[in-house]
Amino acid sequence: MSADPQTPLRADAQRNRDQIIAAARAIFAEHGPEVPMEEIARAAGVGVGTLYRRFPDREALIRAVAVDNFTRVRDDARAASAEEPTCWSALVRLLYQSVDLQLSIQLAMLSIRAYEILREDPTIVALREDLLTEVESLVTGAQQEGHLRTDVGAGDVAMLFALLLRRIPSRKKHIAEMSTARNVAIMIDGLQSHPGTELPGHPLGRDDIH
Amino acid sequence: MSADPQTPLRADAQRNRDQIIAAARAIFAEHGPEVPMEEIARAAGVGVGTLYRRFPDREALIRAVAVDNFTRVRDDARAASAEEPTCWSALVRLLYQSVDLQLSIQLAMLSIRAYEILREDPTIVALREDLLTEVESLVTGAQQEGHLRTDVGAGDVAMLFALLLRRIPSRKKHIAEMSTARNVAIMIDGLQSHPGTELPGHPLGRDDIH
Amino acid sequence: MSADPQTPLRADAQRNRDQIIAAARAIFAEHGPEVPMEEIARAAGVGVGTLYRRFPDREALIRAVAVDNFTRVRDDARAASAEEPTCWSALVRLLYQSVDLQLSIQLAMLSIRAYEILREDPTIVALREDLLTEVESLVTGAQQEGHLRTDVGAGDVAMLFALLLRRIPSRKKHIAEMSTARNVAIMIDGLQSHPGTELPGHPLGRDDIH
Amino acid sequence: MSADPQTPLRADAQRNRDQIIAAARAIFAEHGPEVPMEEIARAAGVGVGTLYRRFPDREALIRAVAVDNFTRVRDDARAASAEEPTCWSALVRLLYQSVDLQLSIQLAMLSIRAYEILREDPTIVALREDLLTEVESLVTGAQQEGHLRTDVGAGDVAMLFALLLRRIPSRKKHIAEMSTARNVAIMIDGLQSHPGTELPGHPLGRDDIH
DNA sequence: GATGAATGAGCATTCATTCAT
DNA sequence: CATGAATGAATGCTCATTCAT
Known part of the structure; x- marks a missing residue:
């Protein structure tokens, strides 16, 4: 109409x-x-x-919010990529930033329903592809730099992001935020190149996480 | 029970x-x-x-399910504590097991509403205390063993657990499970004693996460 | 069965x-x-x-309670009739007693639903007939005695009873009871033979109130 | 309104x-x-x-209906007070009118539940006070005129009103209405100044019936 | 026979969506 | 175009009645 x-x-x-x-x-x-x-x-x-x-309808609204957010994350990824000296530091910056991006992919990850709505949306699928492309190149770059363990893929990193986007309810907002930042730091340490635990399965690529 | x-x-x-x-x-x-x-x-x-x-009413059902789950997690924690040779390996086992316990504390962590319902329930509060006591002793023990980084507290570990209890929707169940397992492994590496990133804030204790 | x-x-x-x-x-x-x-x-x-x-079912229970109550009222009417020196004093006593019989016909009068249930029940219809016969003879007698105004019928008296069976909610039980007793007394004065208001319509007989 | x-x-x-x-x-x-x-x-x-x-919710609806009705009754009381030549005739008119106001305070008096809902409502409490003030002045006036028996108070009259607001179910609507009118007339006769029955207790004032 | 558990229809209330102002 | 009123389908919860123990 x-x-x-x-x-x-x-x-x-x-x-x-x-x-x-x-x-x-x-x-x-x-x-x-x-x-x-x-x-x-x-x-x-x-x-x-x-x-x-x-x-x-509600779906349309959810989609619009998701587009808005994915766009931000993608732009952040591009900015980090362009501005940071190394791929590793770009990845680290991104992980920390995701903390602030709160909602972000949360919508996509949070409820089955939202997930299914967004999975169909071509705009969002495209944004997601863009984002994964960025992450992929950062991952590869950081591995070549020797900073990032080589047994992870872009999919693994994306999944870690997704975990962090989950806001854990807490009475003390201050603590909730600190906790997330600490979790990020722990994960970053877990991602660094060093002899550590052997990861089960295989590195997750972009197609694994669709 | x-x-x-x-x-x-x-x-x-x-x-x-x-x-x-x-x-x-x-x-x-x-x-x-x-x-x-x-x-x-x-x-x-x-x-x-x-x-x-x-x-x-719904609340009562949520509470009952939560009691059921917390009990399992606590019992797992005790079993791990009793059966594993070191505190560190008990912690590791627990983290992996939490993957299977799916829902578990998820309820408590997932929705604001559920969180508020459970926060009031004395039975659940008691179970939670029990669980934290177990985790606390494992954390201290693993630090004394030299396996666990010393700048984390039981609260940090609990928060990491909570992150993992979130099931990430995915079309491929197989991948979702593998991803979680890999995330756990990465976190474990991030937790090990070694020179790594400095964690922001302070170690989170049991009181921080109430 | x-x-x-x-x-x-x-x-x-x-x-x-x-x-x-x-x-x-x-x-x-x-x-x-x-x-x-x-x-x-x-x-x-x-x-x-x-x-x-x-x-x-519920109907059966309501019916049984009603039978129980009507029987009491009828028996009270008979007792008053037999024991009091005049028909007038028997009527007066009955009116006061109805206050204590609480519920009594209340059920019949209170809710449309109950009314319809009871209207059909032969046992109750019979009891009601008995009761009206008693009242009728008291009314006639009291009128012949010159105590009761002559422009009322048994139906009028029955309706007055019905009014009184309604318990008016009040925070102070004591007051509620006193008020009912006072209302009864006022009505009794209104019923006495004396030049007063002319009543509209015609004396209500037993058939009018079915 | x-x-x-x-x-x-x-x-x-x-x-x-x-x-x-x-x-x-x-x-x-x-x-x-x-x-x-x-x-x-x-x-x-x-x-x-x-x-x-x-x-x-239902309560709000009940309240609204009650406000509507109390307002009518109060306005009727004021009109009667203003238009009738004597306080006694104003009272008489009010008693008859209450017959038509059917429901009116019925709600307040009928079910415990409704009673409790309305007892709390400030608007309704205020309306009730207004009404009682009117009735009180009519009662006093009619007593001074020598028409109304002096051993009753405004509370007694209010309680009589309440009785009349109860619609007695009957198959014949015509009879039900006539009966109520006759009951009113009988009560009016009972209220007139004349040597009659001594009323038990004490005159009920506005505070007695709260 | 007595008990209390199970069932499901019924009513209160909420909320997505449509449409008159 | 913006607004907020109207609608009715969906869902929580209650309670009369039936039936297994």
Whole structure:
């Protein structure tokens, strides 16, 4: 009836759209993707009607939030890749950053339902491919640098990221954050090149984690 | 396991109770703690009424499943402690086992709602204390053995456990399991005594993670 | 299958039956006829099964309680009639007594549902007829004595009774009881022979109130 | 009437609200306050959802209906007070009118549950106070006029009202109405100043009936 | 016969989505 | 276009009644 991806939205409509995504981001991160649509609308300062005009159903909203997030992560990956002196340090930076990106792939990983929604979406699949390409090159590079253990693949790293995106509830926010940072550090140590445990199975590649 | 302040349940009733918990365990692990009660009843092969007779509401069921799971984890911890030659190997075994315990503390960690329900329950709080006591002694022991890095506390290990208890959805179950096992191995390497990254903050103790 | 009105119940079964009716009486009076059957069973100190063996469904129980009560009221009416010196004083005594009989016809008058159940029951219809016959003769007698205003019929008196059987909730039980007694007294004064308000309509007879 | 702290309702919403209250009034009067919400919605010509949007639960609906009714009774009392030549005739008119107000305080008096709900509601408590103030002044006035017996208080009159608000089920609506009118007349005669029965207890004041 | 467990239909309430204003 | 009202399907929970122990 109206969806015309070409026509750019009017300024105020675009503002609404952005507010909605921002609100949904925050609320999804806090309470998961099942919160009442009305609550999201309220948080965004609009009526439900407006929300539904912009996003025909919950799926569409989840998809939009996911696109928004994947884009950020991909851009972070590219930035890290471009700005850091070594692939290893780029990887390390990324892992730490993922802590702040909170929600991020969380949506994709958190609930079966969301996972299935996103798995189908071509935009998201494409973003994911981009991201994996970045990670893959960092992994290979860091292994050649001698920093990263050679028995891991890009898939392994992606999976570690995914673990970290999970916010563990805690009464003390401060502790929760510190704990995540510590976990990242432990993982980084576990990833470094050194004689350690032998990993079971085989290095996970991009295709393993689809 | 099931504390029995009243008359012990009739044989058939006990069987039903067990079936319900088993079904709820499986379904919670798969779909989270919000699945329709009716679905749980169906999976357990009973009517909703029966489910509600045994567990007056969803909270009660969540609590019961959690008690069941915490008990298993605690018992595993004790067994590992008793049977393994070193504290370190007991810890390692526990970490690997947690992979199989799936759900376990997952409930507690997964959804804010469940977390809040369980945080109040005295039985569960007690089980948690027991478990932390075990982990604490393993951590101290493994540090004295020289296997475990000394800048971590029982709280850090508990948090790592919690991360792993999150099942990451994947189309290929096989890969999902392998990935978790590999993640565990990487973490174990990250935990070993060796010059590595300096951890931010301070070692997390039992009180930090309440 | 078993209901054999002839075979007298075994002693213990009869005791159960009586306990159930007594419990139901009390609970119906307090909370109306919709209380859970289980609650009644508990108050009677038996299992639900026993309750249902004795009374195949709620209707049957309501009927039994009503029969029990109507019988008491009828017997009270007969006793008053036999023992009091005048018909008027017998009527007065009855009105006051109805206050104590609490529940009594309340069931019949209270809820549409109960009313319809009881209207069909031959035993109850018969008891009601007996009662009206008594009242009718008291009314006529009291009018001949010159105590009772002549523009009322047995139906009017029955309706006044019905009003009084309604327990008005109040925090202060003491006040509730006093108030009912005072209301009765006011009504009695209103019934006495004396030039007063002209009553609308016509004297209500037994057939008017069916 | 409907206090309007927020934005006034949209025209259609207000119409719905009124229809719902009217429907609830009628149905509560007929079947008591436990009827299925769906039935009320149907009678009001709206979906359940609409009903729940306006009244978050059954309690809220009961409260709203009660406010509506108490307001009418209070307004009737004021009108009678203003328009009738004597306090006595105002009282008499009120007693007769209460017959038509059917439901009115019935809700408050009928079921324990409703009673408890309403006892807490400040709006209703205030309305009740207003009403009692009116009645009190009529009672005093009528006593000074020499029409009303002096051994009754406003509380006694209120309790008589309450009795009359109880609709007695009957197959013949016509008779039921006539009977109530006759009962009122009898009570009025009972209330008139004349040597009659001595009332037990003491005159009930406004505080006695809380 | 008594008990209390099991069943499932029924009602309260919530929330995604549609549509009148 | 934005809003928030209306709808009704979905789901939690209760309770009358039946039936295994």
